[in-house]
Amino acid sequence: MSIEPIPLETATSRLQEDHAILHAADLESRTKEREPSVVEEQQQQQDAGFVEGSVRGWCAVAGAFLILLCTFGYANSFGVYQSYYQLNQYRHLSASTISWIGSTSLGIEFCFAFVSGPLFDRGYFRPLLITGSVGFVVCLFMTSLCTQYWQTFLAQAVGMGASMGLMFMPAISVLNHYFLARRSFVMGVAMSGASIGGIIFPIMLNHLFASIGFAAGVRASGYVVIAGFVAANILTTARYPPVKRDEQGMKRRRPSPVKLLKEPRYALSVIGTTAVVLGAFFPISYIQVFAEAAQLPRNVSDNVLSILNASSFFGRLGLTYAADSLGTFTVLATCTGGISVLIFALYGATSPAGVIIFAILFGFFTGSFFALLSPLLISTADDISEIGMRQGLALLLNGLAALVCSPIAGALLAAGHDDFKYAIAFAGAVTAFGAVTMLGARHFQARQLGTWRV
Structure with a gap:
């Protein structure tokens, strides 16, 4: 039984096809070995028709702006509280002791990002915002009732600081769901709320304390904060569910610190x-x-x-x-x-x-x-x-x-x-x-x- 020789052109064509298949398989294996970076994922989303911004996206920016205005912005007004405490109910304490209220609140706000950050990754965006909003308002109204230093420290430093920490990270991180090319700018717009609050609240509190007194003034500012939080919770929504499994269907393991x-x-x-x-x-x-x-x-x-x-x-x-x-x-x-x-x-x-x-x-x-x-x-x-x-x-x-x-x-x-x-x-x-x-x-x-x- 004779074997017909394969023409040279056919053999060359088959070799090229085999080489292309092997190259594609090697490229696929290399791609699977390395997880795409955030930049590469963003490019993939853009190629798949990702819509930059959208109405929901700009609503999220407005909501984050309000959250930063009512949290960081309000914290920037602590100088007014410092002055009032030194001249009135805590005049027997040193300025350094009173200043621990403001610095502890700020420190706890940053530190609580270590809690709210991973919770945001796991999909607890809405519970974090609601819990932080309610906690901040309750502690703010409790501050108006405090008569001793330890009470003020628990309400204004610990309670308000922890509540701010629960809201800050989700409010900023959710903007990454809507913006890629302009991400830095829109986060800057949201963070500018802290600057506006740092201008508005000190002026407001100074006038309120002078006209209606400390307790009523704090509560009056609390109603402004409530309005801001209600609007922020309505405006701000997450776009994507948490990513719990990889492409192979395996449970995604998050890196350790x-x-x-x-x-x-x-x-x-x-x-x-x-x-x-x-x-x-x-x-x-x-x-x-x-x-x-x-x-x-x-x-x-x-x-x-x-x-x-x-x-x-x-x-x-x-x-x-x-x-x-x-x-x-x-x-x-x-x-x-x-x-x-x-x-x-x-x-x-x-x-x-x-x-x-x-x-x-x-x-x-x-x-x-x-x-x-x-x-x-x-x-x-x-x-x-x-x-x-x-x-x-x-x-x-x-x-x-x-x-x-x-x-x-x-x-x-x-x-x-x-x-x-x-x-x-x-x-x-x-x-x-x-x-x-x-x-x-x-x-x-x-x-x-x-x-x-x-």
């Missing part, structure tokens, strides 16, 4: 942002005291914090818009460098013009820094289900830094006999360290993604 911190880009981002928070809250907490110590006119020292908060509004909008084009890591690293330089510039800011210029520039850069914090942490995620965990872990450490910043600054002021030279040196040094660390994080992020625009 230890595993996340082994990634150079993420670990350096956490270290860098924590260092910046540790130093940046010193001017925010003490700029009014600094102006008074420099014997500047009363109208300057009384309004310098409001100027700083107003300037942060423009920073949260301006540089976040640029970050969508230039890259979040690039813009945030620039902001941290600017923060460090400005803190050292306090050595020469002893005139009214110098302090006002400092407040404007410092507010601009710090506003941008805090607005870009979440987009930066989200961009390091390899999977969309990690977003809450990555933000929660970083904000936990940021919160601890915010908690100890004011006490450290106070100790350094005492060591310098109320001279700011040691506090300025410390804050400037740690923020400079944070800026250098963020440059390292940017390097690893650029190498990971293969592009300079990070």
Whole structure:
């Protein structure tokens, strides 16, 4: 039985077909070995017809804006409470003891992101918002009834701080469901609510306390907060259900904090942002005291914090818009460098013009820094289900830094006999360290993604 020879052209064609099949199989196996990054998932969603924004998306932005206005914005008015407590019911306590109420509230708010972040990943978006809203309002009304320090500390520091922490992470993270190309900008728009609240509530509370008294004034501001929370809960909705299983149908395992911190880009981002928070809250907490110590006119020292908060509004909008084009890591690293330089510039800011210029520039850069914090942490995620965990872990450490910043600054002021030279040196040094660390994080992020625009 004779075997017919295969023509050379047919054999070549079959070899090419076999090679193509093997190449496709190898490419498929390589793709399965590596989980797509958030950037790649976003591109896949865009290719599949992802709609940027939409009415629901902008409603979510409006809801997040209201949540930040009523939480961070209200927390920014603690200076009014500090002044009232020192002059009235807690005048027998030191200013440092009273200030622990505000710093603890802020620290707990950041730290609770470590709880609300993973819960958001698991699909508890709505319960977190409702629980936080109810808890904040209840604690705010309880604050109006407190007559002893420990009662005020539990209600205003612990209760309100924990409630803010439950709402902050879901309100910001849900925007990633609707926006990809303009994510940094819309998060900046949402974060600008904190700046607006920091302007509105201090003015409101000062007038309310003077006209109708402390207890009635607190309750009156509480009704404003209730209206904001009701509107926010109606406007804000999640777009996607939690991702519980991978493409093979296996239960998705979320990374542990230890595993996340082994990634150079993420670990350096956490270290860098924590260092910046540790130093940046010193001017925010003490700029009014600094102006008074420099014997500047009363109208300057009384309004310098409001100027700083107003300037942060423009920073949260301006540089976040640029970050969508230039890259979040690039813009945030620039902001941290600017923060460090400005803190050292306090050595020469002893005139009214110098302090006002400092407040404007410092507010601009710090506003941008805090607005870009979440987009930066989200961009390091390899999977969309990690977003809450990555933000929660970083904000936990940021919160601890915010908690100890004011006490450290106070100790350094005492060591310098109320001279700011040691506090300025410390804050400037740690923020400079944070800026250098963020440059390292940017390097690893650029190498990971293969592009300079990070």
